[in-house]
Amino acid sequence: MSDENLKPSGSKEKNESDDPPDNPPDQDECDQGVCYIKEAEEKDDSKTFITDILDKATNIEESAPSRVNFDENLLSKLGLVESKDLENINTDEDASKLKAYIPKGYIDSAIMVLDPDIIPEKQESTSVEDESISLSMLSSIVPSEILEKMSEIFAEEKQDTALKYGPLIGAIDEGTSSTRFLVFASKTAEVLTYHQVPIPSIVPQEGWFEQDPILILHAVKETIKVTCDNLDKLNIDAGEIAAIGITNQRETTILWDRETGLPLYNAIVWMDTRTNTTVDEILKYGLRSQYFLQQACGLPVSTYFSALKIKWLMDNVPAVKTAVDEERCLFGTVDTWIIWNLTGGINGGVHITDVTNASRTMLMNIETLKWDQKLCDVFGIPMNILPEIRSSSEIYACLFMEGILDGVPISGILGDQQAALVGEMCFKNAQAKCTYGTGCFILYNTGQRRVISSHGLLTTVAYQFGPKTQPIYALEGSVAIAGISIKWLRDNLEILKDAAESTELAQSAGTEGEVVFVPAFSGLYAPYWRQDARSVICGLTEETKPGHLVKAALEAVCFQVRDVLEAMTLDCSMPLNKLLVDGGMTVNDYLMQMQSDYTGIPVVRPTLTETTSFGAAIAAGIAEGIAVWELDKILPVPCDTFQPQISEDLRNIKFSKWKMGIERSLGWIKTGGVVNEINLPRMVEWDENKSEERIVAAAPAGLFLIGAAAIIVLSEYFRRSIR
Numbered sequence: 001m002s003d004e005n006l007k008p009s010g011s012k013e014k015n016e017s018d019d020p021p022d023n024p025p026d027q028d029e030c031d032q033g034v035c036y037i038k039e040a041e042e043k044d045d046s047k048t049f050i051t052d053i054l055d056k057a058t059n060i061e062e063s064a065p066s067r068v069n070f071d072e073n074l075l076s077k078l079g080l081v082e083s084k085d086l087e088n089i090n091t092d093e094d095a096s097k098l099k100a101y102i103p104k105g106y107i108d109s110a111i112m113v114l115d116p117d118i119i120p121e122k123q124e125s126t127s128v129e130d131e132s133i134s135l136s137m138l139s140s141i142v143p144s145e146i147l148e149k150m151s152e153i154f155a156e157e158k159q160d161t162a163l164k165y166g167p168l169i170g171a172i173d174e175g176t177s178s179t180r181f182l183v184f185a186s187k188t189a190e191v192l193t194y195h196q197v198p199i200p201s202i203v204p205q206e207g208w209f210e211q212d213p214i215l216i217l218h219a220v221k222e223t224i225k226v227t228c229d230n231l232d233k234l235n236i237d238a239g240e241i242a243a244i245g246i247t248n249q250r251e252t253t254i255l256w257d258r259e260t261g262l263p264l265y266n267a268i269v270w271m272d273t274r275t276n277t278t279v280d281e282i283l284k285y286g287l288r289s290q291y292f293l294q295q296a297c298g299l300p301v302s303t304y305f306s307a308l309k310i311k312w313l314m315d316n317v318p319a320v321k322t323a324v325d326e327e328r329c330l331f332g333t334v335d336t337w338i339i340w341n342l343t344g345g346i347n348g349g350v351h352i353t354d355v356t357n358a359s360r361t362m363l364m365n366i367e368t369l370k371w372d373q374k375l376c377d378v379f380g381i382p383m384n385i386l387p388e389i390r391s392s393s394e395i396y397a398c399l400f401m402e403g404i405l406d407g408v409p410i411s412g413i414l415g416d417q418q419a420a421l422v423g424e425m426c427f428k429n430a431q432a433k434c435t436y437g438t439g440c441f442i443l444y445n446t447g448q449r450r451v452i453s454s455h456g457l458l459t460t461v462a463y464q465f466g467p468k469t470q471p472i473y474a475l476e477g478s479v480a481i482a483g484i485s486i487k488w489l490r491d492n493l494e495i496l497k498d499a500a501e502s503t504e505l506a507q508s509a510g511t512e513g514e515v516v517f518v519p520a521f522s523g524l525y526a527p528y529w530r531q532d533a534r535s536v537i538c539g540l541t542e543e544t545k546p547g548h549l550v551k552a553a554l555e556a557v558c559f560q561v562r563d564v565l566e567a568m569t570l571d572c573s574m575p576l577n578k579l580l581v582d583g584g585m586t587v588n589d590y591l592m593q594m595q596s597d598y599t600g601i602p603v604v605r606p607t608l609t610e611t612t613s614f615g616a617a618i619a620a621g622i623a624e625g626i627a628v629w630e631l632d633k634i635l636p637v638p639c640d641t642f643q644p645q646i647s648e649d650l651r652n653i654k655f656s657k658w659k660m661g662i663e664r665s666l667g668w669i670k671t672g673g674v675v676n677e678i679n680l681p682r683m684v685e686w687d688e689n690k691s692e693e694r695i696v697a698a699a700p701a702g703l704f705l706i707g708a709a710a711i712i713v714l715s716e717y718f719r720r721s722i723r
C-alpha cells in the first residue's frame, strides 16, 4: 500500500500541540515506561481531572465497593451526569465524555480493580504505575457500567488503528549507548511511542570496551514489551505492526555457541583497541600498508573492524577456539545476534546479516557482496562461523517470541550510520550526512560507484533495497570520539553535570584562550588512521577553566568533521555545499553553529530527531511483501539551518591550531605495525586468481610536501586505476 500523505512527523510545524515531543523525554521517565503517557495526560488535561477525582476521593473510604460511593456531585460538576439519580445515567453519553479525559490504561486497570477475575493473569503487566493514581479510588468514583462502556468504546477505536495511522512499522535501534524500540505510523511517519534502555559498558582494562550480549538482548526485549504496553495505553493496536526494521552499532563483535545459545565472550565494541597487536601481526609480513586490503573490502586494517576482533577472540579465548574447532561457533554483529535470538535462537533462529553490516567486517568483498575466502584467510577466520549476507530490505524471517509481535516479519537491516543516511533521505549521488553520537560518522552517497579513497576514507555499502537491486555505495569518514568525550568530561573529570550543560560551560569560555583537545582515546580514525595516537590537551594557561576544556571538546568534534570533509573533497572533487546532521549531539545548537562556522558551509538539522530509526523503518516498510511505503513518496523533512558566521581567516587560523594538536598526538604509543606517516595509502590490486596482492601504486614518504595539486592528480590516477 502506498500513501500520498506520507511525511515524517517533523514535517509538521514545530510545537504543534499534536506533535510528538521534539526532544526525547528524560531517560528516567522512559525507564518508567510512562513518557508518552505523560504526554497524553498533559495534552488532554486528564491529569487535572484525575487529580480532581482523587482529591474528592480522599473523603471516600478506600475499601468501600464501587457504586455505592459513586460521587454524583463530582460527576455532575463535570457535566457528566445530568441527574443525581443513578438510574438516569446515560451510560453511552457519559462514558464517551469521560473517555476523553482518562487514558485507556487506567480504565482497564480500574475495571480489574472492580473485578479482579476479568483478566487476572494480565493484572500485573497492565497495571499503571503512576504514583499519584489510585485505581481503586477511580473505580470507586466512576460507576462500573460507565467504566465498562468506556472499555468497549476503546476496544472499538483500537480496531480503527490501521484506519487512523496506517499499518505500523517498528524499529529496533541498538546504539552504542542505548537501545530503543520505536513505532512509526505509516500514514504520517510520526513516532507514536518508544521506549529506551541504556546499555552499560564494561571496561576491564584500558582501551578495552565490552558489552554484555545477554543484556543487549534483554534490553531489546524490554523495549519491545514496554513500547507495546505504551501503545495499548494509547489505545493503539500493536497488532497492526506490519514489519520490524533493525539498525545497530556496527563492527561490534559477538561470538556464541549455536548449541547453547550462550555468548562465548562479551561483545567487543567497535571502539575497543585491544587488537592493536593483532593489527601489527597482520601488517608485519612484507611490511604491508594498512591499506593492503582496501581494494577488496574498502577498509584499512584497523582495530575498528570485526575481523580483527574475531581473530583476537580465536587467539585468546579458549572457549572460542574449542567452539570453532567443534563447529559450534557463530559470529555476528549486533544485528545478527538480535535477529538470531528473536527468531528462535537454538530452535531455528536465522543466522543472517545485511550488506551494510557485512561491509564493516573486512571479510566481505566490496564488489561481489559475498564473504571473501582470501580475506578470511588473511585473518584465519573459518567461513562456517559467518552469517548469510542479505540485502538491507527484504523479509528475512518472523519474530518468534511471546507477546503480540509473535509472527511479525523482520524486513529491514541497516548499520546505524547507513540507516541515518537513509533516514536523512540521501538517496542521490553526492548527498551526505553527518551523525553525531558516541562517535561521529559522515557518509557520502557515491551511487553505484565504489570510490576507493586515497585520503583515509572508507568504502562502504550504503544500502541495497532488495536482493535483486543494485547496491548503493558510500564513502565514509568515521570519527571514533564525539559525544563520548562529553561523557568523559562528565564522568571522569566531573566538570559537567550532564551533556546539556556543555553549552553553557563552553559559552562561559568566551573567545579567549586557545586550548586544543585532540580526543584520541582509541587512536585516530578517519582520515588519519593512527592507532599510535593518544589524546592531548594543548595550550593550557593558568587562566584555563573547565569551560575552556568543554569548548575544546566540542571544537574537536567540529574540526574532525572538517578533516573528513576535506578528505571527501579530495576524493570526490566535489565539495559539499551543506552538511545534513543528526544524532544525539545535534540537540546542541551551540555545537551546530560552531560546526557551520568551522566548516564554512550551512549545517542543516531536520526537525525529525529519530533519523536513524526512521531509516531502519524505511528499509522494513519498503520491503517486497510489506510495501507500506514507497521511497519516492516520502516527503522531505523541514529543517533548522545554521549559517557560517565567522570569517574565512579566523576559521583557518583555528583549524591550523587543531592540526598542530593532531601532530602532537601522534606516535604517543609504540606500535609494531607500519605507520603511514603521510596517511596516503599504497594502493593494491586485488587479484582474484592469486593469493597475494600486487602493489600498483605506492606513495613515497613525504609526498604531502609536493602540494595539494599533485595529490589531487595522483588521487585521480588511483581512482582510475581501480575502477
Ligand SMILES: Nc1ncnc2c1ncn2[C@@H]1O[C@H](COP(=O)(O)OP(=O)(O)O)[C@@H](O)[C@H]1O
Pocket: 175, 176, 177, 178, 436, 437, 438, 439, 482, 483, 484, 485, 486, 487, 499, 500, 501, 502, 503, 583, 584, 585, 587, 588
Ligand atoms: N546537549 C548535548 N551536547 C553535547 N553532547 C550531547 C548532548 N546531548 C547528548 N550528547 C552526547 O550525545 C551522545 C548520545 O547520542 P546518541 O545519538 O544517542 O548516541 P549513540 O547512537 O552512539 O548511542 C552521548 O555521547 C552524549 O554525550
Ligand SMILES: O=P(O)(O)OC[C@H](O)CO
Pocket: 174, 175, 176, 177, 248, 249, 250, 251, 270, 415, 416, 417, 437, 438, 439
Ligand atoms: O552507536 P553509534 O551511533 O555511536 O554508532 C556506532 C557506529 O556504528 C560504529 O561504527
